[in-house]
Amino acid sequence: MTAAAVTGVQPPAREVTFGEALKFWLKLGFISFGGPAGQIAIMHRELVEQKRWISERRFLHALNYCMLLPGPEAQQLATYIGWLMHRTWGGIVAGGLFVLPSLFILIALSWVYVVFGEVSWVAGMFYGIKPAVAAIVLQAVWRIGSRTLKSPRKVPLLWAISLLSFVAIAFLHVPFPWVVGAAALAGAIGGKFVPGQFASGGGHGAAAGKVLAHADGGYLIDDNTPTPGHARFRKMRLAGIVAVGALLWLLPMTALVAARGWDGTLAQMGWFFTKAALLTFGGAYAVLPYVYQGAVEQFQWLTGPQMIDGLALGETTPGPLIMVVAFVGFVGGWARQVLGPDMLFLGAALAATVVTWFTFLPSFLFILAGGPLVEATHGNLKFTAPLTGVTAAVVGVIGSLALFFLAHIAWHTPAGATSAQVDWVALALAAAAAAALLRFKLGVIPVIAGCALAGLVLRLAGWA
Numbered sequence: 001m002t003a004a005a006v007t008g009v010q011p012p013a014r015e016v017t018f019g020e021a022l023k024f025w026l027k028l029g030f031i032s033f034g035g036p037a038g039q040i041a042i043m044h045r046e047l048v049e050q051k052r053w054i055s056e057r058r059f060l061h062a063l064n065y066c067m068l069l070p071g072p073e074a075q076q077l078a079t080y081i082g083w084l085m086h087r088t089w090g091g092i093v094a095g096g097l098f099v100l101p102s103l104f105i106l107i108a109l110s111w112v113y114v115v116f117g118e119v120s121w122v123a124g125m126f127y128g129i130k131p132a133v134a135a136i137v138l139q140a141v142w143r144i145g146s147r148t149l150k151s152p153r154k155v156p157l158l159w160a161i162s163l164l165s166f167v168a169i170a171f172l173h174v175p176f177p178w179v180v181g182a183a184a185l186a187g188a189i190g191g192k193f194v195p196g197q198f199a200s201g202g203g204h205g206a207a208a209g210k211v212l213a214h215a216d217g218g219y220l221i222d223d224n225t226p227t228p229g230h231a232r233f234r235k236m237r238l239a240g241i242v243a244v245g246a247l248l249w250l251l252p253m254t255a256l257v258a259a260r261g262w263d264g265t266l267a268q269m270g271w272f273f274t275k276a277a278l279l280t281f282g283g284a285y286a287v288l289p290y291v292y293q294g295a296v297e298q299f300q301w302l303t304g305p306q307m308i309d310g311l312a313l314g315e316t317t318p319g320p321l322i323m324v325v326a327f328v329g330f331v332g333g334w335a336r337q338v339l340g341p342d343m344l345f346l347g348a349a350l351a352a353t354v355v356t357w358f359t360f361l362p363s364f365l366f367i368l369a370g371g372p373l374v375e376a377t378h379g380n381l382k383f384t385a386p387l388t389g390v391t392a393a394v395v396g397v398i399g400s401l402a403l404f405f406l407a408h409i410a411w412h413t414p415a416g417a418t419s420a421q422v423d424w425v426a427l428a429l430a431a432a433a434a435a436a437l438l439r440f441k442l443g444v445i446p447v448i449a450g451c452a453l454a455g456l457v458l459r460l461a462g463w464a
Contacts, residue, residue, distance in 0.1 A: 128455020
């Protein structure tokens with residue numbers, strides 16, 4: 001029996017073929033549950049501990065780079081490692097396969113939702129899922145807040161940024177881009193005059209700062225492997241990738257405008273989600289208030305309760321949580337009949353594909369074009385301090401999202417009633433879900449499944 005059979009760890013390969021890597025990235029696209037933390041943990045286990053394609057230190061270096069960028073860090077990390085191993089096409093395949101399974105699954109689930117969403121048992125399940133989603137957002141506030149906001153005495157400015165951002169979004173309805181811009185400006189100024197409060201922690205979660213040394217070495221890309229030629233900064237390469245990226249944005253946008261005009265639903269979705277993609281500092285929860293402001297309040301592609309349902313579906317499928325935008329696109333495309341009343345499904349599926357394309361295109365460009373450039377500035381306080389300010393604002397922004405969800409589940413209007421009443425059952429479910437997540441450390445999927453079952457039972461019993 002070999003050592004690999006005993007330990008479960010494969011010996012490092014002399015060379016990983018493109019086909020072998022492709023099979024792994026396809027597998028990852030179907031098993032990447034658990035949000036960014038879970039997805040990063042899966043990649044770490046597979047790539048560092050088992051396959052030994054990349055060392056711990058190089059893995060964390062790539063992760064810290066991705067944490068500095070807007071967009072889903074887990075998907076960008078997959079793109080980065082694929083790019084490092086197999087050049088541009090390696091990055092495209094790794095990042096694309098991280099998203100595509102989730103897109104197809106969400107299109108199918110969104111169709112079931114819009115067609116059968118009013119069926120009693122389906123409505124009962126979603127009645128239970130909505131409080132679970134509110135608890136998940138509260139967990140996100142705690143997780144990001146505990147990582148970013150230390151003692152108020154040590155980082156009072158970060159606490160101030162967080163609280164002001166909460167008030168600005170929740171009560172003053174300030175547009176999300178203005179909140180992000182103000183926080184970045186405060187970080188830039190604070191980093192210059194009080195640098196101690198804006199020094200980056202330099203890590204991600206519990207894994208940051210801990211480097212596991214392997215005495216036997218044997219990584220395909222280890223700590224001392226020189227940066228490959230394609231990953232070094234060159235002005236001509238940067239210009240070429242930016243030009244190709246601009247074409248990949250301009251050509252489909254031109255086609256959408258030519259087909260239905262600039263005010264057409266698909267063109268507006270493309271433009272709106274391009275802006276959203278550039279504002280996703282801090283993960284999907286941070287940009288959801290901006291998506292809500294645009295998709296629900298401004299364009300009215302879907303309703304507030306539908307937005308909560310979409311987030312629930314996004315939590316239960318593999319891939320980045322920001323894939324909830326596919327649900328937004330599908331429901332909006334269905335409601336607006338973008339290809340006419342005779343092609344509702346095709347129009348909705350096209351809308352979901354359009355918003356996914358424009359949401360993730362910038363992420364690929366940040367890695368393929370900006371990787372070598374950003375790595376050169378990593379650790380520079382002038383560069384990281386504004387992002388620290390944005391991260392502090394993200395805590396307040398996600399807090400406003402939690403308040404929005406709790407407000408939606410806390411009140412309901414019974415049949416035949418003229419005024420809303422407090423829904424104590426929904427609030428109790430939210431409290432139980434929050435305890436399961438924060439106190440007992442249960443996973444997202446079990447909590448959502450348990451709340452869905454509870455909602456179904458309550459609905460069938462007539463208590464909800």
